[in-house]
Amino acid sequence: MKVQFAKSVEAYVELVEKKLLKKEACNNLILGILERLKQNNEGAYYLGWVEKDKELLFPFMQTAPNNWVLPDLEQFVGEEVIRVAVKQIWDQGMEVPGVIGPEQYATIFAKEWEDITGNQPVVHMQEWIYQLDAVNQVQQDGELVIAQEKDLSLLIRWLQQFGEEAGEKITEKQAEAIARRNINQHSAFLWQVGKHYVSMANRSRTTKNGATINAVFTPDQHKEKGYATSLVAALSQQLLDSGYPFCSLYTDTSNPISNHVYQKIGYYKVGSAIVYSF
Template sequence: MKKGEVKSMKIVFSPNIHTYIEKVEALLLKKEASNNLILGLLDYFKTTISRDVHFGYIEENGIVTDAFMQTPPNNWILADIDSPNQASASMLAANFYNKGIKVPGVLGPVEKVEAFVEEWTKRKRVTAAIHMHQLVYELRKVQVQIDGYGEMLPAAKADHDLVKRWLIHFGKEANEPMSEIKADQMATKYIENGSLYFWVVDGKPVSMANQSRKTKNGATINAVYTPDEFKRNGYATNVVAALSKKLLDEGFSFCSLYTDRENKTSNGIYKKIGYEVVGSSIVYHFENK
């Protein structure tokens, strides 16, 4: 970076989602799968009114070069761009500190996030802890044969308590603890949206997966869970493969998902299905000293 280049950068907070989308969408779509979190949230908030969401971007000589957003009280999300600029992440942390903006945590591409964390912990009396190393996967063609023993079926209202219970266990396994209230709300939402599917064997649900966020060309899968008594039977492979194929058949160009980098089992399953790593992400949480 040339001396003085940082001075040409400007941090801008958008007054509304439509202005924000106009400014950042083209940039984010260059790495659409890797930016599925921001893009998916933008798709959701286009039709859901929320005054609490924070939208921001960085301009350099009038050109948008980076983006970030937050849905309080969740972590700030930093975009994944072709030419990551650590200086912009450091400047963003300094800007947040000077404005007294709350930062419970931050997630995004490793180098950018770590530059943000370094600057934030210099200024703020907090400790930074890595919550998770993540991989971002993309699939454009299902590579496995879906097992004929069993079928994928949508969860129904009668399945609410089962979905709620499985979501709580999923949260524990994913190191994302979920309260009963949140699990209850998510179960209701997933079932009403028709987005959650079971793999069913002999009339009994044995695994689940959910279609989550949508982007311009893709769909994200999450909440993949198989109870212990049904593991190691290929059920998660079947439900994820079947749901992925359904989404591709419906016209999505690709499917994407996040994984815990350290979870060899889930990473192995997704690679077997045909998912390929297209990005990485790291999540930091901050706590007051």
């Protein structure tokens, strides 16, 4: 077996896309990142794969300083394939702040990294991956609006609160950068009831056939009123109407409320992922 790293994003996409598209919704993270890198490949990134006899076995990647991302494949490739990849990452002196992927792969990765470095992995989050092909009818009291520059301070505040709820600290500087980017890309959406904004969501990365929704947040004073349900249903429908055959999103497996909300809208489980931090 041999580990290689691509220098060209386009060449890497050509190599791995067909294999990843076989479980497109489950691979929305790695496919979405690659789609983004095709548009803007500034910054450090590592596009790796394991091959045997010139046959692609296992792609993996990182946009530094973020977690390594592992794919969900139709057939299990075997523990040794993952170990070979991890050893090459170590040999090349690459940073490993964490890893995200299907549990069967991410756990092997984390154990091998611990064996090599002595750094003990910690489970940061376990997630369900959902897909939606059609939106169920849900009551929608309010209106979906796209966030504008005037909404910047609200998005910054809500993104920080979203991070606190998700266990991901987002500084004000980071929140501002995210909010500005989302506003500029016309991907940030708000749910408006009367004259007030009550919930937010973001159309995140896209793949060949799908769009991912993330950063769904409702402040405490507006919770338990169905606003997030209405928002995600309306945004999902808008994405389907714009030509995407499906939508996808991640949820925390330990949050029964959000999982119930998304299933009510029409989302169904297609996979899972685990996040390890070192």
